[in-house]
Amino acid sequence: MSMSQPDLQPPTLINLSHSVLSGGNFTQNNQIYNVPNGERAGFMRLVQNATPNALYDSGHIVDPPKCHLNTRVAIIQTIIDWSSGTIVDEKVKAKPILWLKGSAGAGKSAIARSVAERTSKEGLLLGTFFFGAGDATRNHVGGLVATLAYQICRTLPELRGMVTTLVEDDPLIFNRSISAQFTDLIIRPLSTILSNHSGTIPIPRLVIIDGLDECSANINSQRDLLYTLQEVTGSTTLIRFLVSSRPESHLNNAFSSSRMANIHYKIFLDDDYSAYQDIKLYLQDKFQEIKEGHVFKHKLLATWPKPEIIWDLARKSSGQFIYASTVIRYVESPRHRPDQRLDAALNLRPPFKDLPFTELDALYRHIIYKAEDPSRVLDILAFPILYGEFYVEYIERILQLEEGDVEVILADFQSLVTIGMPSSASHGHIESAVKFRHKSLTDFLCDSQRAAELYRDHSAARVQHITRSILIVGTTFKHDGIRELNLMTNWLTLTHRLIVPIQPESHGIIHDLLQAASQFPTFDIVKNLHVSGYYLHKLVCISR
Missing domain, CATH: 1.10.10 (Arc Repressor Mutant, subunit A)
Structure with missing residues (x-):
């Protein structure tokens, strides 16, 4: 707009409520949408507010994590049995929320996607939402309900007209609270349609919310979403929620609250299921694929990799599928020999320009910087x-x-x-x-x-720990004498663990250690230890 035309005003935006558009393009809120012939404005507003990247089968995500064949079988089957109501345990069957929690890289998203694929094929899935901290379109709850409502309209087409009318009746619905959106766009339509459902066809009931801890707006929004799910399950029996996340403290607290404690069932990947055998199977299968299909397969020995290498990788994974999958992605690079890449991952040779554990390192860095x-x-x-x-x-x-x-x-x-x-x-x-x-x-x-x-100089940190321990023992004795001998022998036990040959790079801080040692009341402590045979015996045991 030029300064010579001050009276020019932008065109008034079109009110699309209760309107039918037939073809063409329109501009609304500074975005352009293509409107199919005959599509109602309410449904288009729903689509506009949905988050395509959060779908379990979104094409935006390259090589999305899924469980390897014949791995995580027990966990996946347990979740499916729970979602369909066929699980044997009556107490578990009655829980409307299942919390799949596990440490970083344990494979939660892979399990959630595998469950989504199977339940979708079996007609049990209502919708999914996969949070992602690094994706600005799905690291918040803004598009959650619209995304779920869109999927439910596709799964149950008879709801589409009802949801569309609800959006047209309340064009600002997506600016209201998540709880209000759930009530109006999901619970009300589902209750109307499914309350009269009859027959042997299974009712789709499962909603999967993955990566709740990656909803990065703030921890309160994560907790509030959980409480919204509690309200939803309290008002209808038609929905079951599978929620996956890391075991962050605020989420542990929310699930342990009086509102949530009795309505959820928990699967803790680190405790309830051992992943060692699954990871070993995954590695064996993937290395076999590399031996059979890699461009440099003729360079590989028949015995590569040795079984002990696979066992060692499975052990180093510590239940982290991300560790094993990162190794495989690094080794299978078509531009390098797999055996040399594996040696680099095992620190048996210098690394290539691309480091082996870039993805895993990024995950650790993200968590620490939070x-x-x-x-x-x-x-x-x-x-x-x-x-x-x-x-x-x-x-x-x-x-x-x-x-x-x-x-x-x-x-x-x-x-x-x-x-x-x-x-x-x-x-x-x-x-x-x-x-x-x-x-x-x-x-x-x-x-x-x-x-x-x-990175920290851990050799220097060890010297600082020893220095501080010596000062603590010496100060404690000067103040409390023999009454604190038990505490001091514990500290002497600790110092025994700390002291090792000091590395040359730590010599710069040796002065503090020597100064602390010079003030240590060695003679007085040994004399008092001699008076008490118990403590002397304990100290002798320490020295051994």
Whole structure:
């Protein structure tokens, strides 16, 4: 618009409510849509507000994850039996929501897609919505109900006219709350159509919502969506929801609330089902496909890869299908020899220009950067990296944190770490320890090339831990003397785990260690330990 035409006004937008359009193009809200002959405006508004990328079979997603043949069979069948109401367990059958939770890379989306494919073929699926943090069209709840309503209209064509009329009667329906949208566009039409359903044909009832933790607007919207699903299932028995997510703390809390606790059934992939055999089968089949069809198959030995290599990869996966699938995608590159690529993935030769675990590393980086203080998270993760599972109480004292801080800081990292009873609880007063769910996380954080800006000098961190432990023991003795000998022997046990030959790159911070050691009241502590035969015996056991 030029400055010489100040009176020019933009054309008034057309009100399409209760209108029938016959062919042609129209512009509305600065977007252009092609209108099929005879299509009603209400349905077109529904389509406009839907999210195509969130469909389980969206063409937008290249090579979408699905379960490999003959893997995850028990889990998939359990979900299908639950959705159809044929599951034997009556208590499970009565639950209208199933929460499929698992750590990062455990294969939740692959299971959800495989369930969607089967239930769609069997006439049990109403709709799906796959959240994706990296896709701006599906990392929020805005298009959820419109997407589900569109799919339901296709599954049950008799609902299409009713839903279209509802949208035309309330053109701003998609600006209302998710709860109101569910009520008007899904529950009311389904109740009208399916309440009179009869016959042997199964009723489609399943709605799949995958990746709830990737709805990135804020954690409140994730919780509110769960409570909306609770309201929906409380007003109708016609819908069952399969919800998959990582076990984030706010989602654990929401599912454990009084509103949700009794209406959902939980499948925890890390606990309820062992993925080791499935991952090994997947690797065996994929390596066989490479041997039979790769362009450089003539370069491969008949014994490649050796069985122990497959077993080792399955073990390193720690239940993560993403780890195994990442290895396969790297190895099967048509531009390289598969045996050399596998050696690179196993660190048996220098990596190629494209690093083996780019996808997995991106996942770890995304989760860590979601923390309010990623640096503090890395300080805590240094302990299980260096020493294996490690007591929370000791981490808090060494890092000078308040009691309970570790659990709070790692609250949103339950897909990567566990905080619970240690496997060997030698100290009765200590109740919890931190350990990793996946070995590949240690590999990532210890590789400066992979971790990049998240990499830490763990040798230097070990010296700092030793220094702080010496100061704690010395200070405790000076203040409390023999009354705290039990605590001190525990700390001496800890220091025994910490002390190893110090790496040359850590020499820059040795001064602090030597200064702490010079202040350590060695003679007084040993004298008092000698007075108490129990503690002396304990210290002798430590030294062994």
